[in-house]
Amino acid sequence: MESLGVLLLHPMNAYLEQELDRRFRLIRLWDAPPGADARAAFLRANAAAIRAVVGNAGYNADAALIDALPALEIVASFSVGIDRVDLAKCRDRGIRVTNTPDVLTDDVADLAVGLAIAALRKIPQADRYVRAGLWKAKGDYTLTTRFSGKRVAILGLGRIGLAVAKRAEAFDCSISYHSRSQKPFPNYRFFTNVVDLAANCDVLIVACLLNAETHHIVSREVIHALGPEGVLINIGRGAHVDEPELVSALLEKRLGAAGLDVFEHEPFPPEQLLGLDNVVLVPHVGSDTEETCKAMADLVLQNLEAHALNKPLLTPVI
Amino acid sequence: MASAIAVATVPPSGAKHSVLLLRRANDRLAAALRARYLVVNFYASGASLPAFLAASAAAEPEPPRAALVVGDGTIRVNAAFLDAAPYLRCVVTTAAGLDHIDVAECARRGVLVAGAGQTFSTDVADHAVGLLIDVLRRVSAADRYVRRGMWPVQGDYPLGSKLSGKRVGIIGLGSIGSSIAKRLKAFGCVIQYHSRRPKDTVSFRYFPDVLSLAAESDVLIVACALNNQTQHIVNKDVLEALGKDGVVVNIARGGNIDEAALISALKGGEIAGAGLDVFEKEPDVPAEFFSMDNVVLTAHEAVFTTESGSDLCDLMIGNLEAFFDGKPLVSPVLPN
Numbered sequence: 134m135e136s137l138g139v140l141l142l143h144p145m146n147a148y149l150e151q152e153l154d155r156r157f158r159l160i161r162l163w164d165a166p167p168g169a170d171a172r173a174a175f176l177r178a179n180a181a182a183i184r185a186v187v188g189n190a191g192y193n194a195d196a197a198l199i200d201a202l203p204a205l206e207i208v209a210s211f212s213v214g215i216d217r218v219d220l221a222k223c224r225d226r227g228i229r230v231t232n233t234p235d236v237l238t239d240d241v242a243d244l245a246v247g248l249a250i251a252a253l254r255k256i257p258q259a260d261r262y263v264r265a266g267l268w269k270a271k272g273d274y275t276l277t278t279r280f281s282g283k284r285v286a287i288l289g290l291g292r293i294g295l296a297v298a299k300r301a302e303a304f305d306c307s308i309s310y311h312s313r314s315q316k317p318f319p320n321y322r323f324f325t326n327v328v329d330l331a332a333n334c335d336v337l338i339v340a341c342l343l344n345a346e347t348h349h350i351v352s353r354e355v356i357h358a359l360g361p362e363g364v365l366i367n368i369g370r371g372a373h374v375d376e377p378e379l380v381s382a383l384l385e386k387r388l389g390a391a392g393l394d395v396f397e398h399e400p401f402p403p404e405q406l407l408g409l410d411n412v413v414l415v416p417h418v419g420s421d422t423e424e425t426c427k428a429m430a431d432l433v434l435q436n437l438e439a440h441a442l443n444k445p446l447l448t449p450v451i
Numbered sequence: 452m453a454s455a456i457a458v459a460t461v462p463p464s465g466a467k468h469s470v471l472l473l474r475r476a477n478d479r480l481a482a483a484l485r486a487r488y489l490v491v492n493f494y495a496s497g498a499s500l501p502a503f504l505a506a507s508a509a510a511e512p513e514p515p516r517a518a519l520v521v522g523d524g525t526i527r528v529n530a531a532f533l534d535a536a537p538y539l540r541c542v543v544t545t546a547a548g549l550d551h552i553d554v555a556e557c558a559r560r561g562v563l564v565a566g567a568g569q570t571f572s573t574d575v576a577d578h579a580v581g582l583l584i585d586v587l588r589r590v591s592a593a594d595r596y597v598r599r600g601m602w603p604v605q606g607d608y609p610l611g612s613k614l615s616g617k618r619v620g621i622i623g624l625g626s627i628g629s630s631i632a633k634r635l636k637a638f639g640c641v642i643q644y645h646s647r648r649p650k651d652t653v654s655f656r657y658f659p660d661v662l663s664l665a666a667e668s669d670v671l672i673v674a675c676a677l678n679n680q681t682q683h684i685v686n687k688d689v690l691e692a693l694g695k696d697g698v699v700v701n702i703a704r705g706g707n708i709d710e711a712a713l714i715s716a717l718k719g720g721e722i723a724g725a726g727l728d729v730f731e732k733e734p735d736v737p738a739e740f741f742s743m744d745n746v747v748l749t750a751h752e753a754v755f756t757t758e759s760g761s762d763l764c765d766l767m768i769g770n771l772e773a774f775f776d777g778k779p780l781v782s783p784v785l786p787n
Contacts, residue, residue, distance in 0.1 A: 145607075239615035243638055247584030254756075256581050256749060257591040263748040264741045268734040274750040279758040280577045303637030304577065400602040407598045415593040416602045422588070424613040 137441045138182035140202070142192040145211055149187070149430035157437065158182065176201040185209060185437055190370075190417065191399055193217035199226065207440045209433045212420075213237055215450060216343035216370060223451060230450045231436040235292060236428040237420035242296035244419050245338050245368045248392030249301075251413045252364050253280045253336075258410055281305050286334035288327065288350065289341025289369070290316050297338055309334055312341065327351075331358035336366060343370040353378040356388050364390045368419050371397035380405050383412055394419050466512050468775050471536075474521035474545065480764045484519075488771070491515050500526065504535040514538035517774055519767060522546020522567075529553045533560055541774045543767055547571040547627070547754055548704055549784060550677040558786040565770035568782030569626045570762045571754040576630035578753035579672055579702045582726030583619075583635075585747045586698050587612045592744040612696070612723070615639035620668030622661055622684060623675025623703065624650055631672055643668065646675070661685065665692035670700065677704035687712040690722055697722045702753045705731040714739045717746065728753045 136158040141150060144163060153159045160183060165175035176183075176198075183202050186194045189211040196219045199205060207229040208218055215232050223230050251257055254277045262274050285306040287294045298308045298321060309322040311330045316323070324330035327350060331337055337359055341347050351365065351374040359365060365388060367374055376397045382388035384405060392413040396402045399417055406412050420429065432448060439446050470488040484490050491510055493503050508514050516538060520526055522545050533539070533556060543565040544552055557564050585591050588611040596608055619635050621628045621644040632642045632655065642655045645664045649657040658664035661684055665671055671693055675681050685699065685708040693699065699722065701708055710731045716722045717740075724745035730736050733751055740746050769781040 239639060240613055243584060243614045244588055244590075246638075247581065247588055247590055250577055250581035251585060251590050254578060254581055256578075256585055256747065257594040259749040259752060260585075260591045260747050261595075263736055263750050268736065268750040272734075273755070274752050276755050276757050276760065277752075279574055279756040280581075281573045300634075300637045303634045400606070402597060402602070407600070413590065413594055414597040415590055416597050416608050418588065418593055418608055418611065421608070422611050422613040424616075426610060 252392040294340040339369040469515035471518035628674035
């Protein structure tokens with residue numbers, strides 16, 4: 134069996150890279166010289182060998198890349214969200230696509246709740262206050278508001294949304310949600326309309342997948358409904374939220390606070406947020422733990438190995 | 452004897468009971484107290500505490516039989532205090548901890564003590580979980596990274612550690628410890644604990660001492676009272692047993708941890724990180740912590756939400772009313 138040629142799009146994980154190098158024929162896209170022309174030439178030179186692509190949330194097999202790789206058979210994403218994979222094109226070409234569901238559910242849900250507590254209880258802000266010597270100089274930090282018992286609304290009640298709900302329930306939070314269809318959870322209040330969902334909650338957590346329907350699902354209207362006491366937590370995709378609207382709402386305090394793991398143009402969060410006190414900002418770390426990244430990498434490797442051996446894929450999307 | 456203290460004027464409608472106010476009162480509490488009682492206010496008197504207590508014996512129409520006492524340790528209700536205020540029959544305190552009240556001495560003198568009950572447990576538990584997630588997932592450190600513009604320059608932030616599945620050792624399984632346990636269970640943590648005696652109402656694994664708890668835990672959360680037995684209950688040996696991947700969270704009292712040993716363990720990489728709301732000499736936080744990215748520091752604020760403030764106000768009034776009505780206190784503190 135000829136070793137599978139795998140194009141890795143970005144140095145996303147050292148263990149993954151090392152194992153791809155060991156088990157397959159690894160080609161690193163960032164070895165290409167800088168510039169679009171040089172990159173195109175690099176792809177042409179390697180195209181015959183590349184049968185697999187490994188991408189992630191930020192860098193994935195878009196139409197242009199797929200077109201440049203005539204021998205491509207499989208895209209194995211180091212992520213659960215594959216909004217940056219051109220699925221239609223993959224379907225047309227018969228290219229398989231796998232992702233990494235389940236193994237990262239706990240981490241993402243943990244972070245969602247952690248961001249909600251951080252935003253409401255202003256933990257990073259208090260940490261800044263203490264490190265700046267202000268506790269000594271100015272006295273107690275400001276009063277914040279309780280997390281327990283808040284009305285938590287979840288956009289998308291899939292694996293991650295459900296895991297968030299289970300955690301929030303331990304804080305005596307009431308749970309409401311919106312998703313494409315109602316789910317069999319009678320204790321969770323279902324809303325068909327996202328604006329109504331936002332109007333009836335204290336904390337709105339974005340946990341759905343990104344597609345054409347959910348692009349900017351957190352719109353100006355939704356942000357307005359969430360209101361000056363409301364908190365938005367985004368552990369989905371930056372494009373779920375109308376970011377300029379979010380920024381002005383936070384600046385003008387028309388929205389109470391936000392905890393954001395994702396942004397429309399990563400790694401560039403909106404500059405106006407960087408100095409704000411009512412927001413917590415983390416750099417797309419939803420599944421970024423040693424344990425989970427290893428599990429995700431193993432899943433990518435197992436999917437590629439299954440493909441190479443003509444065995445059933447473990448976590449196919451198509 | 453001429454009194455330099457401020458005594459509230461007697462309202463025309465009739466005599467109210469007097470209450471000693473030995474804490475700051477926000478508007479809501481002040482209004483609630485004024486509506487019901489004659490408030491004898493220490494902080495408004497400008498007197499020293501002994502002088503104030505002595506003068507209050509002469510308060511009209513009666514010396515105050517109840518006192519509201521601040522919980523930050525600046526006033527200690529000990530034998531000397533009780534000697535100076537023999538007219539007091541009830542002390543209502545408002546801190547989550549009771550290290551400033553000699554509960555045994557109060558009991559000996561028949562002085563009732565009312566504490567904060569469960570008022571703070573929710574917010575302290577929430578804060579403990581928030582600190583733990585922050586340390587493991589590096590939330591505050593990553594927030595700093597983003598705000599400094601490092602994300603486009605240095606790329607992805609270093610990986611954190613998964614919370615789900617961690618063995619969490621809780622020191623002290625009272626109201627706060629139990630609330631923490633309930634929350635972390637939902638995150639898939641394995642809960643185990645040490646307290647003076649095992650609790651037969653819970654199914655968590657019990658450890659008879661903190662050292663053995665630490666040896667089999669990934670996380671230690673300090674949620675016990677501060678007293679002679681628990682001073683430095685987390686010491687150098689406990690930190691060593693916890694190990695290089697271990698994390699400590701303290702929402703109890705700074706004195707529960709040997710702070711110098713903690714700093715040394717963090718500097719030497721002998722434990723992985725710490726989330727601290729309390730310190731040995733507040734508000735002096737050792738500067739050694741400020742250069743550490745694996746610690747999260749908050750300003751003894753685990754209880755400070757608007758909700759607990761108003762809950763506490765209701766509780767204090769409730770306890771005072773019960774006392775003056777001769778009814779059982781709402782949140783009595785009994786000697787051990």
